[in-house]
Amino acid sequence: MAERLTLVRQINQHAAKQRLQRLGARACEPAWVSLWTVGLGRPNGRPGAWLLCTQAMRRALLLVGAELPVHNEAPDTGIQIDHALPPPTPEALARLWLWERMATPRYWRIQVLGKAPEQLWLPCWLGYTGGRQHRLLVISGLSGEPLPMLKPVILRGLQQAHNNGQGLITSEQRGNSL
Amino acid sequence: MEGFTLFDTIVLIGYISLIAWIGSRFGKDQHNPEDYFLGGRNIPGWAIGLSVMATQASAITFIGAPGWGFEGGLERLVTFINVPLAMIVLILVLVPIFHRAGIYSIYELLERRFGPATRTLSALLFLIARGLATGVVLYAPALVLAVVTGWSVNLTIIIMATLAISYTVMGGISAVIWTDVVQMFVLWFGALLSIFFLVTSLPGGWSDVFNFGATTGMFNAIDLTLDPSVTYSLWAGLFGGFFLHVAYFGTDQSQIQRVLSSPSVLDAQRSLLIGGYLLIPQMLLFLFIGVILATYYQQHGLTPPEDLNELLPRYVVSAFPSGMAGLVIAGVFAAAMSSLDSALNSLSAVTVRDFYSRYIKPGASDAHYLKASRLATVFWGLYATLFAFFAGNLGPVIEAVNQIGSWFYGALLGTFLLAIFSHRSNARGAVAGLAAGMLAVWTVSALLDISWLYNNTVGVAVSVGVGYLVSLTAPAPSHAQLSDVMMTEAAPDMQAVLATRADNAQVIGKEARLTRRRCIGLFAWFCIMLSMLAMLQGWANG
Numbered sequence: 001m002a003e004r005l006t007l008v009r010q011i012n013q014h015a016a017k018q019r020l021q022r023l024g025a026r027a028c029e030p031a032w033v034s035l036w037t038v039g040l041g042r043p044n045g046r047p048g049a050w051l052l053c054t055q056a057m058r059r060a061l062l063l064v065g066a067e068l069p070v071h072n073e074a075p076d077t078g079i080q081i082d083h084a085l086p087p088p089t090p091e092a093l094a095r096l097w098l099w100e101r102m103a104t105p106r107y108w109r110i111q112v113l114g115k116a117p118e119q120l121w122l123p124c125w126l127g128y129t130g131g132r133q134h135r136l137l138v139i140s141g142l143s144g145e146p147l148p149m150l151k152p153v154i155l156r157g158l159q160q161a162h163n164n165g166q167g168l169i170t171s172e173q174r175g176n177s178l
Numbered sequence: 179m180e181g182f183t184l185f186d187t188i189v190l191i192g193y194i195s196l197i198a199w200i201g202s203r204f205g206k207d208q209h210n211p212e213d214y215f216l217g218g219r220n221i222p223g224w225a226i227g228l229s230v231m232a233t234q235a236s237a238i239t240f241i242g243a244p245g246w247g248f249e250g251g252l253e254r255l256v257t258f259i260n261v262p263l264a265m266i267v268l269i270l271v272l273v274p275i276f277h278r279a280g281i282y283s284i285y286e287l288l289e290r291r292f293g294p295a296t297r298t299l300s301a302l303l304f305l306i307a308r309g310l311a312t313g314v315v316l317y318a319p320a321l322v323l324a325v326v327t328g329w330s331v332n333l334t335i336i337i338m339a340t341l342a343i344s345y346t347v348m349g350g351i352s353a354v355i356w357t358d359v360v361q362m363f364v365l366w367f368g369a370l371l372s373i374f375f376l377v378t379s380l381p382g383g384w385s386d387v388f389n390f391g392a393t394t395g396m397f398n399a400i401d402l403t404l405d406p407s408v409t410y411s412l413w414a415g416l417f418g419g420f421f422l423h424v425a426y427f428g429t430d431q432s433q434i435q436r437v438l439s440s441p442s443v444l445d446a447q448r449s450l451l452i453g454g455y456l457l458i459p460q461m462l463l464f465l466f467i468g469v470i471l472a473t474y475y476q477q478h479g480l481t482p483p484e485d486l487n488e489l490l491p492r493y494v495v496s497a498f499p500s501g502m503a504g505l506v507i508a509g510v511f512a513a514a515m516s517s518l519d520s521a522l523n524s525l526s527a528v529t530v531r532d533f534y535s536r537y538i539k540p541g542a543s544d545a546h547y548l549k550a551s552r553l554a555t556v557f558w559g560l561y562a563t564l565f566a567f568f569a570g571n572l573g574p575v576i577e578a579v580n581q582i583g584s585w586f587y588g589a590l591l592g593t594f595l596l597a598i599f600s601h602r603s604n605a606r607g608a609v610a611g612l613a614a615g616m617l618a619v620w621t622v623s624a625l626l627d628i629s630w631l632y633n634n635t636v637g638v639a640v641s642v643g644v645g646y647l648v649s650l651t652a653p654a655p656s657h658a659q660l661s662d663v664m665m666t667e668a669a670p671d672m673q674a675v676l677a678t679r680a681d682n683a684q685v686i687g688k689e690a691r692l693t694r695r696r697c698i699g700l701f702a703w704f705c706i707m708l709s710m711l712a713m714l715q716g717w718a719n720g
Contacts, residue, residue: 017686024691027683059280098544099282102527102551128680136667136676146444148278155667162675 004034005070009123009141016125019144023137025127030078030141033124033150033157035061036087036117037068040097040110047113051097052122055085056153060096061122068120069142075121081157087117124150182326182495182503189504190511197360197512227452229358231460237514238318238579239464240365245486246577247468248475251396255711256415257422257580257631258461262704264423265454266697269447272428275598276438277446279662283531284434284594290662291597291655292608294536299612300429300590301532305525307586308432309558312521313565314578316342318487319514320566325491326507335566342518343559346526347552358516364509368494369463371506375497376470380477388718390473397469397718399711406628418631421638422580425587427453429594432524447696454700458707485570522562526554581630585623588637589615595638596645598663603649611645 009030011019020028035054039047040062050068053060088096094112101107123141128134138147138154246254279287285304289297320334327334380386391397401411408414427433427450437446471489475482483492491510495503530551539546572578593612596603603611618640619633667676 013684017684021686022692024693025686027680027685029679029683057280059282094544098547099531102282102531102547108548126679126683127686128676128683130680133668134673134676134680148274149280151278152661155672158675158679159672162678 005037005068005118005120006032006073006075007120007122007142008069008071009076010069011123011125011139011141011144015144016139016141019139020125020127020137023127023139023146024129025137026130027128029126030076031124031126031138031154032075032078032080032121033154034080034082034084035120035122037063037120038093038117039113039115041113042109043111045113048110051093051100051112052120053088053093053096054083054153055088055092056083056156057149059149060100061147061149062100063142070120075123078123079126079158079161080121081154081161083153083157083160087119090114090116093117124154126154182507183500185500186495186504186507189501190508193505193508194512224452225359227449227456228362231453231456232358232362232513232516237365237510237517238315239460240369240490240510240513241318241321241487242577243461243464244468244471244490247396247465248472248482248486248489249468250410251391251394251469251472252399252462252465252711252714253396253401253410254577255399255458255461255465256401256410256412257419258458259412259415259704259708259711260420261423261457262454262700262707263416263420264427265450266700267424268428268450269693269697269700271598272424272434272594273437273446273450275663276434282438283431283528284429284438285431285528285532287662288593288597288608291659292593292603293605296593296605296608296612297532299609300593301431301528303586303590303612303616304429304431305528305558307583308430308521308525309561310565310582311579312518312525312558312562314569314572314582315514315517315521316562316566317569319511321485321487321570322491322507322510325488326495331570332567335563338514339559339563339566342515342522343556345515346519346522346555346559358513361509361513361516364505365513366460366463368506368509369467371498371502372467372490372493373470376467376474376493379497380473386477387470387473390476391469392718394472395718396472397714400708400715406632409629409631411629414629414631418629418633418635421588421591421634422584422631425591425634425638426580426583429587429590430583431528432521435520435524435527444692447693451696451700455703458703487570518562522555522558525558526551529554529558581633584630584633584637585619586616586637588619588634589613589641590637591634592638592641592645596642596649600642600646600649601660601664602654603645604652604655606652607645607647607649610648611641611643614644615641 013028013030016030017028035052035057037050037052040049040051041047046066048064048066050063050065051060052063090112097110097112101110124147125139125141125144127137127139129137136151136155136158138150139145140147276284276287279290281287283301285297285301288300316335316338317331320338321331323329323334323338324331377383377387382389401408402413403411404413405411406414437449467490471493474480474493483489491507494506498506530547534550534554535542535547539550542550569578572581589612592615593608596608596611615637619637622628622636623630623633667673
């Protein structure tokens with residue numbers, strides 16, 4: 001399998017705390033989610049945005065920018081969530097993008113660019129609310145925006161990690177296992 | 179009376195051409211593909227909110243609300259007094275669930291929860307209701323054009339329909355948020371200018387307006403009568419209008435589509451907040467124009483036009499300086515185009531996604547679906563055109579749009595509430611509730627003399643009640659069917675996982691939650707608005 005890209009975490013802990021605090025969280029931690037990405041742009045042009053998804057997600061995330069903000073380092077601290085699902089097929093990606101374009105007609109001229117999807121680590125911050133019930137909040141480590149659509153994927157990952165007794169193992173402790 | 183001069187016509191054409199140029203400049207010909215995506219992101223939230231408002235109601239508000247005010251003063255403001263409360267429900271309940279579910283059309287949620295029959299039926303109801311309401315939205319600018327040109331309304335409907343359909347099929351320009359904002363300001367400017375010219379033309383100025391309003395009871399916005407047949411009592415506004423607006427903003431795809439395509443829940447909430455704060459003042463402004471026009475007509479001994487929707491366009495054309503009238507009429511035009519574009523687009527998107535790609539041609543190419551969506555746009559444009567011919571008989575356009583919605587949306591909202599709050603309800607109950615809810619609305623409105631504002635309340639109550647009871651006759655839904663409406667983290671094992679993680683994560687201090695603060699702000703706004711109306715009424719009645 002090709003090398004997995006790692007997106008640079010742009011929201012630091014201080015900023016993440018502030019954002020999660022406004023959403024009602026009382027504790028927070030960094031996390032990484034493994035997703036597949038494919039470029040979007042005009043036919044025969046360079047990408048202008050990136051579609052991020054896994055087979056477990058119903059709707060893809062859109063990351064705007066000509067270049068992915070990646071670096072060569074492996075993910076640093078934080079739980080890494082990877083359901084090890086195969087990449088979505090090109091047809092599935094194109095159809096996913098079709099519905100996004102239908103929802104926002106301004107995107108009609110933008111197409112999925114033909115390259116095979118690449119796997120990457122998306123940085124996130126997880127917030128935990130207290131009270132009568134514990135709730136999970138997910139915000140992007142790139143923009144700080146809440147990402148509720150990632151919740152099912154992350155909850156499943158947290159449960160898996162808990163069941164495997166890895167819940168609190170940081171990436172440093174895991175070494176190069178990923 | 180100057181009438182609509184050649185200079186006005188030049189301004190009208192110039193304005194529409196300018197808006198079209200801005201649209202094509204920023205909507206189509208970007209050199210950098212990133213611009214397509216960044217277009218909506220570098221724009222402040224207030225502009226996005228105003229753009230949503232422009233899409234929602236500006237043109238029909240401009241035309242319909244003064245007619246309302248002329249006829250009944252501020253009494254009809256109770257229809258909108260509940261909007262901040264409705265927005266609280268949307269912000270707290272519906273938007274987070276829709277966003278988390280990752281859906282394109284809200285009717286998908288009903289399929290996951292209840293199965294394909296409920297999705298198909300609810301999407302069909304949306305298509306019928308929104309298609310009819312689009313007819314009214316089409317009628318509004320056609321009426322303005324008819325007043326300006328002296329042509330027949332039916333001819334102008336056909337011209338407007340042709341323009342609107344071509345405009346939508348070609349891609350529209352409403353995607354450019356700034357053009358919507360400009361249109362919004364042009365309309366408000368037109369409204370304020372109308373007030374200025376009207377009031378300065380009265381010998382006593384504002385005192386004439388307030389005296390006339392007070393003596394004719396036009397400032398009696400709060401009617402505490404418990405009689406349900408009183409159309410605009412405070413209770414009808416609170417208990418009927420509240421459900422009307424939750425249903426309108428929460429279960430109508432043309433309204434919620436922009437919220438669903440917001441990059442985050444907070445952005446979606448922000449756009450609703452703007453509506454929550456501005457809809458009442460905007461309506462008050464236009465109703466007040468109606469009161470001022472009533473004073474003007476009374477003092478000048480004028481006979482009002484048979485169709486009260488023509489009141490403000492007629493005044494603008496007759497009283498505004500040359501050029502200004504052209505600008506304001508162009509603003510109405512462009513705003514109506516924006517609303518039509520949005521409505522026709524959501525109608526064609528639901529047709530293709532919820533019907534065509536599922537039942538008629540699944541698995542076709544993108545190009546095929548694009549073609550199908552364009553044909554669907556043409557179809558819905560023709561459907562709306564047919565209805566537009568009759569829209570003039572429905573009274574003030576703004577009420578017509580809401581009345582059409584009230585026939586369908588109460589039952590639809592009941593089905594969504596059942597899906598979200600009753601984990602025992604199932605497909606059988608949902609379909610029965612939806613059908614019974616609509617039947618109840620139609621029966622009640624045909625047989626009983628009650629305010630149409632209660633239609634939605636009846637629809638919600640019957641669809642929830644019948645839906646729940648009928649659900650008891652079939653097995654409970656599976657866990658998977660409840661996944662969109664149940665917090666996954668509520669399960670005991672998941673709570674244990676989260677508790678462990680939270681205990682080992684970095685602690686952050688407490689702060690009032692943003693969503694809670696926003697909802698408290700909206701509630702306070704509702705109280706302020708109600709108090710202001712009560713004070714005005716108290717003053718008017720001595």
